[in-house]
Amino acid sequence: MKKIAVLGSGSWGTALSIVLADNKHQVHLWGREKEQVDDINLNHENSRYLPGVKLPQSIKADTDLTEVLTGVDTVVVVVPTSAIREVLKKVKQILTSPVLFIHACKGIEPGTYLRVSEVIEDEIPVSLRSGVVVLSGPSHAEEVSLRQPTTVTSSSLDLRQAEYVQDLFMNQNFRVYTNPDLIGVELGGSLKNIIAICTGMTNGLGYGDNAKAALMTRGLAEIARLGIKLGANPITFAGLAGLGDLIVTCTSVHSRNWRAGNLLGRGKDMETVLAEMGMAVEGIRTTKAVYQLSNELNVEMPITSVLFQVLFHEKSPHEAVADLMGRVKKHEVEDLKL
Numbered sequence: 001m002k003k004i005a006v007l008g009s010g011s012w013g014t015a016l017s018i019v020l021a022d023n024k025h026q027v028h029l030w031g032r033e034k035e036q037v038d039d040i041n042l043n044h045e046n047s048r049y050l051p052g053v054k055l056p057q058s059i060k061a062d063t064d065l066t067e068v069l070t071g072v073d074t075v076v077v078v079v080p081t082s083a084i085r086e087v088l089k090k091v092k093q094i095l096t097s098p099v100l101f102i103h104a105c106k107g108i109e110p111g112t113y114l115r116v117s118e119v120i121e122d123e124i125p126v127s128l129r130s131g132v133v134v135l136s137g138p139s140h141a142e143e144v145s146l147r148q149p150t151t152v153t154s155s156s157l158d159l160r161q162a163e164y165v166q167d168l169f170m171n172q173n174f175r176v177y178t179n180p181d182l183i184g185v186e187l188g189g190s191l192k193n194i195i196a197i198c199t200g201m202t203n204g205l206g207y208g209d210n211a212k213a214a215l216m217t218r219g220l221a222e223i224a225r226l227g228i229k230l231g232a233n234p235i236t237f238a239g240l241a242g243l244g245d246l247i248v249t250c251t252s253v254h255s256r257n258w259r260a261g262n263l264l265g266r267g268k269d270m271e272t273v274l275a276e277m278g279m280a281v282e283g284i285r286t287t288k289a290v291y292q293l294s295n296e297l298n299v300e301m302p303i304t305s306v307l308f309q310v311l312f313h314e315k316s317p318h319e320a321v322a323d324l325m326g327r328v329k330k331h332e333v334e335d336l337k338l
């Protein structure tokens, strides 16, 4: 049994805490909202993010970050990527000895184009980290919290640390594979959100499964194209952190990215959509980062590019579809550049 700090008491931080508590680890969950922390401690529920789910009584929540970090050597970071730096800056003020950072976030930082493991390395001095591991894959918090069968991937530059994380989380409902391709695993988990917004949007426009399959397939081609350029192993995109997560996010009503896209497709504006969601929609920031990065690297990403125009330059979803369908003719496989 280990004492583990989980930073972020939203949907995914809470669901991962359930997995760790089921594995008999002592979970100390940090949340910034007192109301939520009290709900977890007193009612053993997180009714704002996972209504109706009973949490193991062993999970203790706290708003005091120092308290949560005391005596731990393993820290799971599960806040939206927009909050990562802010949280890490607080963490490094508190730590006095190195900890293993596990992150379960899916996004790319606009401006720097850094993956979350790179943001951790950027913010946390070597003297305060013993390693960085990502846990990613097709996993909706709503299903994990009900202990439904789920498979994910643990990845790190140090395979032994990925295996350590595999052992921490793995149980009969939650199967964890390892993959040494940190770049591919982080990119797969982040970039699928862009495509999920698009599939939600086409559903919102009234289009069906043909459009969804087209976006997922051609979306995977452009994810792989950028990934290969950045040094990822192309095979990773056929695995859990690639195709697996693309499927689960593009086809599920649980997905916040899909739902946000769906509302946009139904004609709602971005401000209304974000207010209605009230949860992290990672794909929006990631679209901006990836659009800019792909332009800098001269990697063709037509789906990301039209979504960027919809999200940030008021292109209508109808026009975006017309742009994609009216592109010059192409060879399919040659276009993959694998």
Ligand SMILES: NC(=O)c1ccc[n+]([C@@H]2O[C@H](COP(=O)([O-])OP(=O)(O)OC[C@H]3O[C@@H](n4cnc5c(N)ncnc54)[C@H](O)[C@@H]3O)[C@@H](O)[C@H]2O)c1
Residues within 6 Å of the ligand: 008, 009, 010, 011, 012, 013, 031, 032, 033, 049, 078, 079, 080, 081, 083, 086, 087, 104, 105, 106, 107, 139, 140, 141, 142, 278, 279, 280, 282
């Ligand atoms: N929800 C899922 O099913 C799921 C699955 C896999 C990965 N993820 C990833 O996990 C990450 C977190 O997503 P989530 O679903 O838990 O989001 P969420 O919207 O459900 O919850 C976000 C949590 O972060 C907290 N937060 C926001 N800004 C903060 C800040 N500055 N300081 C401290 N806390 C802050 C919020 O209070 C909230 O508790 C995202 O990168 C997401 O892509 C989510």
Ligand SMILES: O=P(O)(O)OC[C@H](O)CO
Residues within 6 Å of the ligand: 106, 137, 138, 139, 140, 141, 193, 196, 245, 248, 249, 254, 255, 256, 257, 258, 280, 281, 282
């Ligand atoms: O709800 P989403 O769209 O953030 O997706 C959640 C997970 O990333 C699915 O694996």
